[in-house]
Amino acid sequence: MNFKARFERKASAPEVTDADIVGVVTLNQAQFAWFSERLLDDYDFIADYAKETYDDGERKHCLLVLGEGEDDGILVCSEGSFYARYSAYLPKARQILRDEIHRVAELIIKGRFGETENGSWVIGFDDIKEHFDLTVSPTNGIGEMLLGELEAQEEVGAVIATEDCFEISEYLQNAPEDASASEKLLTVFSLMGCNLEDVHLLDADEEHEVATIVELNRNTLTDEGKRDWSDVLAAKVERIYDGAYGTQIEVSGCPAHRLRDFSFALAGYCSEEQWSRWFNEPTANTEAPTMGGQA
Template identity: 40%
Template sequence: MLITKAIFERKISEFDTQNCVIEGIAIMSEDEFEEFSNNLLEDRDFIIDRKEEMFIDSIGQIHGLLALNMESGDGILIDSQGHKYARYTAFMPNIKPYIEQQISMVAEQIIKEAAENTSNGSWAIYFDEIEESHGIVIKENNGIGTLLLDELTSRDEIAEIEVLDDCFDMTIYLDYCNNLDEEIKPSQNMNM
């Protein structure tokens, strides 16, 4: 049985979709999401704290905040337009796999670049570089950084990762590095 959730419109000739940019993610448990989704017009601290992330840009794209149920995978995209509550909302059923896929692709590219370019296993990727190269914004407590950090940490290539004010400072296992200095390369005889 294939079960999902949907919002149905009556007798519409076409869907009026709009391009949206997810600027931040409020990661929620099942209970938190349920409470939020049943009281959308209530003032919320997580919306108040992130009002600047919700706007319509010069080309008409809606920049919003995604409330994400980490258990069910459903989400609600919010554009508060400066208000303290979810003034405009869009239900996003099963959005979590899409978010995870996008985060995974960014992590893969970051690791690939690090492995190809580090000469000693050490690599830093700055948040503004991530935004410029991959189109995702990493800010303190915006949820996207948390998901990306979790994904990077789970990768076999990463020996260590530290979050600094403006970057992820990583150490890549030397076996994955392609451009090591000669004095750092692991000895091929050690594996025999």
């Protein structure tokens, strides 16, 4: 087994410091080679974490810098500066990080942390820090890795990352054996992980007006939108088929007028204030709807 390590001559005891990783940055090979030999230069990626890397007297809060194709990494505690004021070489850093994130993902699912009554999970990033001592945010590198690990769990149907939590829905085949047929159905929330385009929501039993939903994915709704339209997101998917309107998603468990209002709001038939409260801006390839009247 071969790896790199730093040795001290005639040390009576190893000199070590407790460290907490608050973010992960991955550089390409050339950038990492340059950085590894010029730790005292200023770097934008260190500046991005200048306020988050510090020594609180008990441990150093650090940025982990990795290189593409590299196993090892470098811990940086800049203490407000834009260079590696304090640094430490961490052998096998990539594998250590992967193993820890995989362990946390399994515990979140198998331990049912944040489970709700309908078999889904909502677990806040603060809760992950408290229970597992893992610092997570949507953009700190760790959040993206944990999202991928959660999506890879066989029990998981879909995962949506918000600004402060993960919303996780269970894969339908993992429903309890004694669950009713309706309890084993996918929800609209689960389907959002499939990046839906040009679809139509219809009530399974009652006819109602229909509007085309141009785009519906994990980033479509704001946190407030997910709360205000939670009944629509929890609707059970009975079937998906090509119908008179195109791709139609027939659902149950939600009032027909709510399905109609949700679809029309997404089509722009709501006030600008409602739109900004409920929905994020569409992706670059999707034309934003024109705001209509009150839904």
